[in-house]
Amino acid sequence: xxxxxxxxxxxxxxxxxxxxxxxxxxxxxxxxxxxxxxxxxxxxxxxxxxxxxxxxxxxxxxxxxxxxxxxxxxxxxxxxxxxxxxxxxxxxxxxxxxxxxxxxxxxxxxxxxxxxxxxxxxxxxxxxxxxxxxxxxxxxxxxxxxxxxxxxxxxxxxxxxxxxxxxxxxxxxxxxxxxxxxxxxxxxxxxxxxxxxxxxxxxxxxxxxxxxxxxxxxxxxxxxxxxxxxxxxxxxxxxxxxxxxxxxxxxxxxxxxxxxxxxxxxxxxxxxxxxxxxxxxxxxxxxxxxxxxxxxxxxx
Amino acid sequence: xxxxxxxxxxxxxxxxxxxxxxxxxxxxxxxxxxxxxxxxxxxxxxxxxxxxxxxxxxxxxxxxxxxxxxxxxxxxxxxxxxxxxxxxxxxxxxxxxxxxxxxxxxxxxxxxxxxxxxxxxxxxxxxxxxxxxxxxxxxxxxxxxxxxxxxxxxxxxxxxxxxxxxxxxxxxxxxxxxxxxxxxxxxxxxxxxxxxxxxxxxxxxxxxxxxxxxxxxxxxxxxxxxxxxxxxxxxxxxxxxxxxxxxxxxxxxxxxxxxxxxxxxxxxxxxxxxxxxxxxxxxxxxxxxxxxxxxxxxxxxxxxxxxxxxxxxxxxxxxxxxxxxxxxxxxxxxxxxxxxxxxxxxxxxxxxxxxxxxxxxxxxxxxxxxxxxxxxxxxxxxxxxxxxxxxxxxxxxxxxxxxxxxxxxxxxxxxxxxxxxxxxxxxxxxxxxxxxxxxxxxxxxxxxxxxxxxxxxxxxxxxxxxxxxxxxxxxxxxxxxxxxxxxxxxxxxxxxxxxxxxxxxxxxxxxxxxxxxxxxxxxxxxxxxxxxxxxxxxxxxxxxxxxxxxxxxxxxxxxxxxxxxxxxxxxxxxxxxxxxxxxxxxxxxxxxxxxxxxxxxxxxxxxxxxxxxxxxxxxxxxxxxxxxxxxxxxxxxxxxxxxxxxxxxxxxxxxxxxxxxxx
Numbered sequence: 001x002x003x004x005x006x007x008x009x010x011x012x013x014x015x016x017x018x019x020x021x022x023x024x025x026x027x028x029x030x031x032x033x034x035x036x037x038x039x040x041x042x043x044x045x046x047x048x049x050x051x052x053x054x055x056x057x058x059x060x061x062x063x064x065x066x067x068x069x070x071x072x073x074x075x076x077x078x079x080x081x082x083x084x085x086x087x088x089x090x091x092x093x094x095x096x097x098x099x100x101x102x103x104x105x106x107x108x109x110x111x112x113x114x115x116x117x118x119x120x121x122x123x124x125x126x127x128x129x130x131x132x133x134x135x136x137x138x139x140x141x142x143x144x145x146x147x148x149x150x151x152x153x154x155x156x157x158x159x160x161x162x163x164x165x166x167x168x169x170x171x172x173x174x175x176x177x178x179x180x181x182x183x184x185x186x187x188x189x190x191x192x193x194x195x196x197x198x199x200x201x202x203x204x205x206x207x208x209x210x211x212x213x214x215x216x217x218x219x220x221x222x223x224x225x226x227x228x229x230x231x232x233x234x235x236x237x238x239x240x241x242x243x244x245x246x247x248x249x250x251x252x253x254x255x256x257x258x259x260x261x262x263x264x265x266x267x268x269x270x271x272x273x274x275x276x277x278x279x280x281x282x283x284x285x286x287x288x289x290x291x292x293x294x295x296x297x298x299x300x
Numbered sequence: 301x302x303x304x305x306x307x308x309x310x311x312x313x314x315x316x317x318x319x320x321x322x323x324x325x326x327x328x329x330x331x332x333x334x335x336x337x338x339x340x341x342x343x344x345x346x347x348x349x350x351x352x353x354x355x356x357x358x359x360x361x362x363x364x365x366x367x368x369x370x371x372x373x374x375x376x377x378x379x380x381x382x383x384x385x386x387x388x389x390x391x392x393x394x395x396x397x398x399x400x401x402x403x404x405x406x407x408x409x410x411x412x413x414x415x416x417x418x419x420x421x422x423x424x425x426x427x428x429x430x431x432x433x434x435x436x437x438x439x440x441x442x443x444x445x446x447x448x449x450x451x452x453x454x455x456x457x458x459x460x461x462x463x464x465x466x467x468x469x470x471x472x473x474x475x476x477x478x479x480x481x482x483x484x485x486x487x488x489x490x491x492x493x494x495x496x497x498x499x500x501x502x503x504x505x506x507x508x509x510x511x512x513x514x515x516x517x518x519x520x521x522x523x524x525x526x527x528x529x530x531x532x533x534x535x536x537x538x539x540x541x542x543x544x545x546x547x548x549x550x551x552x553x554x555x556x557x558x559x560x561x562x563x564x565x566x567x568x569x570x571x572x573x574x575x576x577x578x579x580x581x582x583x584x585x586x587x588x589x590x591x592x593x594x595x596x597x598x599x600x601x602x603x604x605x606x607x608x609x610x611x612x613x614x615x616x617x618x619x620x621x622x623x624x625x626x627x628x629x630x631x632x633x634x635x636x637x638x639x640x641x642x643x644x645x646x647x648x649x650x651x652x653x654x655x656x657x658x659x660x661x662x663x664x665x666x667x668x669x670x671x672x673x674x675x676x677x678x679x680x681x682x683x684x685x686x687x688x689x690x691x692x693x694x695x696x697x698x699x700x701x702x703x704x705x706x707x708x709x710x711x712x713x714x715x716x717x718x719x720x721x722x723x724x725x726x727x728x729x730x731x732x733x734x735x736x737x738x739x740x741x742x743x744x745x746x747x748x749x750x751x752x753x754x755x756x757x758x759x760x761x762x763x764x765x766x767x768x769x770x771x772x773x774x775x776x777x778x779x780x781x782x783x784x785x786x787x788x789x790x791x792x793x794x795x796x797x798x799x800x801x802x803x804x805x806x807x808x809x810x811x812x813x814x815x816x817x818x819x820x821x822x823x824x825x826x827x828x829x830x831x832x833x834x835x836x837x838x839x840x841x842x843x844x845x846x847x848x849x850x851x852x853x854x855x856x857x858x859x860x861x862x863x864x865x866x867x868x869x870x871x872x873x874x875x876x877x878x879x880x881x882x883x884x885x886x887x888x889x890x891x892x893x894x895x896x897x898x899x900x901x902x903x904x905x906x907x908x909x910x911x912x913x914x915x916x917x918x919x920x921x922x923x924x925x926x927x928x929x930x931x932x933x934x935x936x937x938x939x940x941x942x943x944x945x946x947x948x949x950x951x952x953x954x955x956x957x958x959x960x961x962x963x
Binding site: 048050051052053054055056057058059061063064067068070071072074075078089091092093094096097099100101103104106107110111114115116117118119120121122123125126127129130131132133134135136137140141144147148151152153212213216217218221279280283290294297 | 735750822881883
């Protein structure tokens with residue numbers, strides 16, 4: 001029991017660190033010294049100490065969404081294994097539940113954005129819903145492709161048995177699925193080439209523009225929920241990508257954490273070397289992600 | 301056993317009485333609501349008993365009409381379909397008692413309530429009927445009474461057109477059903493359902509014909525694509541509580557009929573299931589895409605009925621393919637998920653149509669792009685509409701998620717099972733459901749947020765306030781049901797098992813329940829997850845309140861990137877919200893846009909309008925019917941309008957028949 005709660009606790013503590021690693025990687029590429037690794041923590045701490053300013057147009061939904069986002073992120077962690085580290089709780093079909101909880105989070109974020117009546121936030125909200133409608137099948141399909149290999153219906157059941165033998169037997173499928181999942185990872189966490197978390201030109205943004213009106217404590221919740229989401233989807237990818245299942249907790253957990261860090265570095269590299277796609281091209285990318293997963297299932 | 305006839309009997313009596321007292325507005329409304337409520341309470345008891353495992357109730361009365369007797373039967377399947385009819389019937393009656401006097405000409409109130417009670421009574425009879433002729437008679441009464449209600453919704457050209465399309469479509473569908481029942485009756489020698497079980501042993505090709513007849517005939521009522529064309533016309537035209545009733549339960553009588561016939565047909569051929577899956581995918585995806593492109597709130601909801609019927613068809617299709625490939629576990633999950641979605645759709649679609657009616661009554665418009673900011677003036681309606689939106693998008697912790705989860709579970713079992721074509725069916729459903737879910741969420745993010753959030757987008761679209769308690773209460777009850785059904789789902793598995801165990805391949809309730817029991821832990825876990833979610837959200841909100849106490853909390857205008865005077869017309873509208881997806885799917889939607897842009901040094905007022913017509917109505921049915929009309933036009937010279945000429949035609953026909961008979 002103590003071990004089963006380990007992953008949710010690790011994630012709750014370490015999630016913002018991923019953001020820090022991504023930013024450090026980008027700074028390295030740009031030749032800057034960059035913000036400290038722990039900067040995301042300081043940002044959240046600073047925001048938590050602030051007051052709040054709300055738009056007159058908004059209703060209670062605007063205040064609900066950020067808090068619900070944190071709650072949803074925390075619940076998703078309950079069902080999530082980290083490689084060989086068991087999930088706190090697991091049931092058949094929990095992958096569908098987790099994906100739909102993330103969809104609920106998105107729905108609430110979009111509602112809160114539309115609550116302000118701002119044209120810019122409407123723009124972001126509209127794009128978010130359009131792109132995620134295409135990302136969702138890709139994510140689910142990728143996970144189902146892996147589930148078909150491991151023969152189990154829960155997240156824990158489909159990730160924990162992925163050992164080197166399984167990898168050897170179904171390497172091609174796993175590679176394709178990982179490619180698809182990585183594209184979904186970039187899109188769902190609003191990274192380049194789908195979205196740019198750093199731009200200050202609101203017209204081109206998706207996620208950042210939806211939270212323009214949030215500030216203070218609420219914005220801290222939003223940042224933290226985003227970090228959790230980065231961790232949740234990241235744990236799925238590293239769990240499939242890194243087949244270290246030695247049975248020694250220290251080695252297994254260490255490998256997974258290293259994998260998470262490597263994933264963050266990879267995202268940083270992608271952000272430093274690629275440009276943002278034009279918005280009309282984003283659906284093509286996501287349909288491509290879907291295609292990867294589908295081919296992954298077909299070639300078995 | 302007469303007790304099962306009490307509710308339709310009560311409803312028929314109520315129909316006559318409300319016609320008689322129709323002139324007294326208040327008395328008629330109160331009487332109608334009360335009688336619908338009593339009939340519903342009286343009717344629900346036997347349904348619940350049957351669903352909890354009691355023996356089916358039957359009633360047979362000999363009658364003069366040949367081919368069988370006046371037979372009624374209340375088994376698990378009927379009980380499962382009757383419950384939403386009783387529930388939504390009573391709630392829409394209560395709502396209608398406050399809504400109807402404002403929606404139609406008060407002089408027609410008596411007729412409207414007469415047809416309302418007749419509609420509910422005939423729907424109940426359709427479900428209870430255990431004789432083909434009785435079924436068809438009740439079926440026809442459903443069409444006629446709802447037709448009157450559709451045209452009562454307004455005096456305009458559009459209402460007459462909607463009513464006409466509905467009437468024609470329904471009767472074409474009924475035509476297929478008449479052939480279906482006659483064929484079945486011919487083979488078994490009676491129109492009694494009790495004798496139809498022999499059909500299961502007939503040759504596969506004959507059963508295939510029956511399946512296709514049922515698919516088209518019942519599919520027209522249910523709204524399967526491309527037979528759905530009457531839905532987006534009739535639902536917006538009818539008064540809103542009638543739309544709720546029609547969309548929530550009346551189209552489900554089509555699903556009931558289809559499932560009932562499938563029970564007669566026995567072991568399915570693989571292509572039946574595949575056909576249903578294809579129909580379900582097409583209805584689901586195209587239904588939600590057309591919904592996305594709509595500006596009329598009720599029309600949008602009507603297209604979502606097509607989408608949800610598609611989801612139900614996906615569940616049933618998985619059930620059929622599972623049975624035909626001998627994987628009962630998959631089949632049971634597919635059928636149970638599909639049936640549970642029937643109930644769930646009745647609850648959340650009823651709720652959404654009632655919400656749309658409240659919006660229409662308070663603002664006078666159904667145009668999404670004119671509305672906005674209603675959450676402040678109409679918090680009850682807004683909150684219930686939000687719950688309905690979350691449910692219909694299949695998001696936890698509401699009921700839409702639970703039924704979709706059951707279908708997903710069946711599909712996942714199929715994918716992980718042995719390598720048969722069933723794996724492909726499972727994958728198809730997973731892709732289809734997730735795409736439909738994502739698009740539905742986009743559509744309801746649009747519908748809810750544009751109507752209820754921000755500020756009004758046009759002058760005169762501010763609400764006068766929220767609706768009265770008689771309209772609020774049904775919405776609140778339905779919203780609560782959206783959550784309660786999700787919570788009760790683990791305990792309702794037995795009822796689902798009872799409902800699907802009428803199929804000859806799954807005869808015993810215990811067998812169905814043995815498979816469904818696998819869903820108990822996941823559903824219970826989802827319930828715990830839902831409560832945990834609520835608790836954590838409340839916890840975080842409490843922490844937020846603690847953090848903010850004593851700090852500066854102010855209000856300003858919306859931050860529009862430095863622009864300090866945002867105006868209402870600058871907000872995103874429904875059309876702009878849906879634009880990325882509408883553009884992406886333009887090859888199917890073919891949206892026509894009319895743009896008068898800002899041109900020249902002294903630009904005039906710019907305009908933009910877009911319109912998405914129904915592809916199938918425009919490209920398929922209109923040309924076909926025009927062709928038919930052109931052919932029939934050839935015989936118009938015979939139509940002189942002179943009575944003597946018609947007498948002559950009759951005489952000639954008789955003489956020709958006589959000669960033909962002699963020869």
